[in-house]
Amino acid sequence: MASLWQDVDDVLLVSEQKIVEAMAQLFAQDKLAVEPAGAVTVAALRRYGNPARAGRNIVAVLSGGNVEPKRFLELVGSVSR
Numbered sequence: 001m002a003s004l005w006q007d008v009d010d011v012l013l014v015s016e017q018k019i020v021e022a023m024a025q026l027f028a029q030d031k032l033a034v035e036p037a038g039a040v041t042v043a044a045l046r047r048y049g050n051p052a053r054a055g056r057n058i059v060a061v062l063s064g065g066n067v068e069p070k071r072f073l074e075l076v077g078s079v080s081r
Contacts, residue, residue, distance in 0.1 A: 026042060041060040
């Protein structure tokens with residue numbers, strides 16, 4: 001485990017609500033149905049931005065559609081606009 005931490009610069013935390021908001025944004029703007037775990041990177045970027053790389057392109061890996069359609073709609077529908 002110690003060898004893992006030598007390559008980690010930071011750990012960012014995001015709330016479940018921020019993850020759901022990222023899912024809703026991805027669906028509304030980009031028509032992407034992304035599972036909660038797949039939306040974590042976007043939630044972190046929305047919360048913290050990326051000041052260490054200002055002016056540079058950012059790649060966020062969006063993974064998985066492993067969420068039941070009914071549950072997806074419940075989550076995305078819970079976000080107030």
